[in-house]
Amino acid sequence: AAVSWYDEFQRLYDTIPCVEVQALKEHNDQVLHLSFSHSGCLFASCSKDCTVKIWSNELDISLQHSSNMRPYNWSYTQFSQFNSDDSLLLVSGVFVGPHNSSSGEIAVISMENFTLLSRVRNKPYDVFGCWLNETNLISGNLHRIGRITSCSVLWLNNAFQGIESENVNVVKRLFKIQNLNASTIRTVMVADCSRYDSPDLLLDYEEQLAASSTSACPVFDLGSDSEEEEAKPKQTAEPAVQELPDDGRVTAEHGLQQFFDDIMEGCVRPAMTETELETKVAELFVRNRTKPPEMNLLSMDSNSKMKYLIFTTGCLTYSPHQIGIKRILPHQMTTAGPVLGEERRSDEFFDSLDHVIDIHGHIIGMGLSPDHRYLYVNSRAWPRDCVISDPMQPPPIAEEIDLHVFDLKTMKEVKRALRAHRAYTPNEECFFIFLDVSRDFVASGAEDRHGYIWDRHYNICLAKLQHDNVVNSVAFSPVEQELLLTASDDATIKVWRSPRVVRVQQARKPRPRKLLFSWLMNQKS
Numbered sequence: 001a002a003v004s005w006y007d008e009f010q011r012l013y014d015t016i017p018c019v020e021v022q023a024l025k026e027h028n029d030q031v032l033h034l035s036f037s038h039s040g041c042l043f044a045s046c047s048k049d050c051t052v053k054i055w056s057n058e059l060d061i062s063l064q065h066s067s068n069m070r071p072y073n074w075s076y077t078q079f080s081q082f083n084s085d086d087s088l089l090l091v092s093g094v095f096v097g098p099h100n101s102s103s104g105e106i107a108v109i110s111m112e113n114f115t116l117l118s119r120v121r122n123k124p125y126d127v128f129g130c131w132l133n134e135t136n137l138i139s140g141n142l143h144r145i146g147r148i149t150s151c152s153v154l155w156l157n158n159a160f161q162g163i164e165s166e167n168v169n170v171v172k173r174l175f176k177i178q179n180l181n182a183s184t185i186r187t188v189m190v191a192d193c194s195r196y197d198s199p200d201l202l203l204d205y206e207e208q209l210a211a212s213s214t215s216a217c218p219v220f221d222l223g224s225d226s227e228e229e230e231a232k233p234k235q236t237a238e239p240a241v242q243e244l245p246d247d248g249r250v251t252a253e254h255g256l257q258q259f260f261d262d263i264m265e266g267c268v269r270p271a272m273t274e275t276e277l278e279t280k281v282a283e284l285f286v287r288n289r290t291k292p293p294e295m296n297l298l299s300m301d302s303n304s305k306m307k308y309l310i311f312t313t314g315c316l317t318y319s320p321h322q323i324g325i326k327r328i329l330p331h332q333m334t335t336a337g338p339v340l341g342e343e344r345r346s347d348e349f350f351d352s353l354d355h356v357i358d359i360h361g362h363i364i365g366m367g368l369s370p371d372h373r374y375l376y377v378n379s380r381a382w383p384r385d386c387v388i389s390d391p392m393q394p395p396p397i398a399e400e401i402d403l404h405v406f407d408l409k410t411m412k413e414v415k416r417a418l419r420a421h422r423a424y425t426p427n428e429e430c431f432f433i434f435l436d437v438s439r440d441f442v443a444s445g446a447e448d449r450h451g452y453i454w455d456r457h458y459n460i461c462l463a464k465l466q467h468d469n470v471v472n473s474v475a476f477s478p479v480e481q482e483l484l485l486t487a488s489d490d491a492t493i494k495v496w497r498s499p500r501v502v503r504v505q506q507a508r509k510p511r512p513r514k515l516l517f518s519w520l521m522n523q524k525s
Helices: 005-014 206-210 227-231 248-264 274-287 499-508 515-524
Strands: 019-024 031-036 042-047 051-056 062-068 074-082 088-096 102-110 116-122 136-144 150-158 171-179 186-192 307-313 322-328 355-358 361-368 374-381 401-407 412-418 435-437 441-444 450-455 461-466 471-477 480-488 493-497
Touching (some): 102 136, 116 136, 186 361, 450 480, 493 499
Parallel strands (some): 031 074
Antiparallel strands (some): 031 042, 102 116, 136 150, 441 450
8 A cells, every 4th residue: 555665665664663762670570471452551461470560551651550469379470361342351370279280260350440350260271361252251171081182171251250140150161172192272362253354454465375285384174074084184275164974973983883893803003002092092982972063164254243263272292283263153152041052962072173274383372463364373393294103292393483374264374484583492391472463563572582573565574672581472552553562581571662753752852951051041030
């Protein structure tokens, strides 16, 4: 939409938030996460010092409130999110339970008087949690089935748990999903589908779309009943969600019985380990215990009120290497109705995923564009031809971070990965690096002591923002993309503004007159 190349140069040179204007040092330990209110008037910060701090976003940013979560047996706060009308703040943290076992917990804080309204358990803790609407939030729970097999249950919770009537639910089960090979559901977020036909910015890269069939990050579905296709997902240029045929459950039941018969008769290869045996049995069992997808995501009405639940998951190892997408229908967006959700048949024990995106690497960050059309994903790639034989030993990961971009309307990767930032921790120590997206820019933290800003139009890195330690989180103001915050392990939050805004603010400041000149003027009068 630029009028001229000169205007574009001016935008890229003058409107990037790359000038440090303030450093906030009220935290006394690593700062892990930042989040703005939708109005842009407030923002929240979470830290290893176990506090969540609320800041007033004025010309000079100031601390408005600090909540210490240690009295509730928290180890630290790790994530926060304002609800859509900015009246409530969701805060996620790590909770220390009996015998020093760690799990997660979500707290809801009122923005009117900063009182704690409710607390919800959240397992594992890196599910984080998120708002579904103004008064309902999503949390997770994990149930072990075997050594490397588990079940993730996602719950819808009312933010106001102190409801007087015993006939009103405060929780309702949303989905129940089986996990294979030590994987679990983590990092949940909600995307609103209503604006997909009128996005703020359309990333129209036809060449990348045409080449998506050879992309390193294909999109595929898990709806097939073929045993070979489940073991090795089929990579297609036009991904679609398939439904099980009518005899799918019969085939799966027969397959499980046949597998057990082969074991008893000694027909199964002797090299099969206990881990491989558990995974094989779980795969066969889940086939006739899973509710099939109801419709194709790509054929849905774009003006519908549906939302997507997006989360990291996996099928090969415990490190998150896939993005799962599950449709949330309007009738599921309330805690009304049975606590365990809709009535299920015995062959619908688990819910299937509507779509899966394979990243072929360790996912360390995700963020949505302001219009929720595009999903940005930080990942550290695996070696190209790696084979995972043990789910407890994932492949080594690259130091270079890839920032992938996926179109949630077409379910395709729409541009080549953005690169510049780096990370150094190995798989078992790998942690989340939060990113954020504005209308024209995308920003991310990194382990190389810098934050980074890229241009969404030209796929280029525009700025490096220096800290003294790892940069964990970044956040654009939702109403002013020329304001960016960065949070670091150096216990500091830095405030960055564009050169244009800095010039304007300096021009507005009154110039102080020298004392001598002022004294002489007073003497003359």
